[in-house]
Amino acid sequence: MTDTQTMTLTVSERIDDRGGIARIRLTGDDLPPVSAGAHLDIYLPEVDLWRQYSLCSDPAETGFYEIGVLKDPASRGGSVEVHRIAQPGATLSVEGPRNHFPLEESAATTVLLGGGIGITPMIAMAKRLHALGKPFTLHYCTRSRDVTAFYDELTAAPFAGRVVFHHDDEDPAQKLDLGRDLPAPSPDTHLYVCGPQGFMDWVIDSAEAAGHATANVHREYFSADVDLTGDTFEVEARASGLTLTIGPDDTIAKKLAEHGIKVEVKCEEGVCGTCVTDVLEGEIDHRDQFLTDEEREDGDQMCVCCSRGRGKLVLDL
Ligand code: FES
Structure with missing residues (x-):
């Protein structure tokens, strides 16, 4: 990977947001520029793991990077460790930024779909599209309003009118309905999805069944339940x-x-x-x-x- 740089970044700010999500700002000297959809690789020495976290900060921001980290005790320990060590003033070993989830900025229609913590790259994309003056819709699905991180930021954003919240525990009519909420397929229409595996499978399968080209249904997996075993x-x-x-x-x-x-x-x-x-x-x-x-x-x-x-x-x- 040629786009990698190793950096020591300092936690400049931490906000413990709704839903067990820590919003962590990282600063350092001469931060490399980022594009919407990029992520950082963060090394966690105590558990000897590298973990990837999408940037949710505005790609135009040059003074800091921001990530959102869901504390997930069911994971292999990476997110719990980030929550433990990422206190203001702490330093983290970071590689990147890398971008395997780039935005097609010339699209006529863009729909962003974030499930839970999968909202993070979508926020960076929304900021970029807004700066470009491009139309878009951001669908944000969570279990409940109470666990919806970034809620205050998104409802106050200059593009707040483009954000549609969907909560599992509220009126069924406001839930994401892909038959209703996806645009018609076209070569100029691009969809972006990030979230838990079941959410991603549902969106991707529905979009492709509706006629969206696979190449126009962009996806970012942030963790996977992968079966490593098999025949010799x-x-x-x-x-x-x-x-x-x-x-x-x-x-x-x-x-x-x-x-x-x-x-x-x-x-x-x-x-x-x-x-x-x-x-x-x-x-x-x-x-x-x-x-x-x-x-x-x-x-x-x-x-x-x-x-x-x-x-x-x-x-x-
Ligand atoms: S180490 Fe990440 S894909 Fe193999």
Whole structure:
């Protein structure tokens, strides 16, 4: 990933917002510019995890980055650790910004759909579209108004009239109705979705069934319940002259590391793209959310942190 920079950033402000979401502002010297949809990779040394957090700050803002972090005790501990350490004055090791979720700024119609904490990149996109004078609608779905972070900011924003809130526990008529709320498909209409897996599947499947082109339904997965297990297969690291057996509970990246072949990994669940590796031969069993359908069909790259193979894979390592 060539767009990566490593930085030490300081927590300049923290707001504990509704729904267990901490809004964390980070400052540092000469912050690299960002585009809407970008995220930061944050290293958490105590739990030895890298975690990805979308920026919700205005991409035009040069003095700080802002992220929103949902404290999720059911996760592998990353968000709980961020909540613990991200106190004003603390420093964090950060890489990025990276953007795997860029905005098509020339679109005639843009609809942003955020579920829960998936609202964060949508806020940056809304700010950018507003600055460009582009029409858009932002749909924000949460369980209840009481757990709706960014509520005050969004209701006071200059584009507040473009934000539609949907709460599970209120009048059914105000819930997101994709048959009613999605625009008609067209080459100039772009949809963006981020949120929990079930929300994303529902929006993506409904949009594609309604005729929206896959390439116009942009998606950002922030965590994934990925099954890392499967049948035994072989991996040949051709340039290294090594052939390894990957057992039912092994991952390719870990097995390679045990034998001295280091592939950089961050999320370890197929969402960030850090570990994408070229495949020279073999059948890939893709488990990630990062590669597009077209890239999967090409069959020449894979996420070695989670994806597997059938029979034998030959990697360009
Ligand atoms: S490390 Fe993130 S996709 Fe593999």
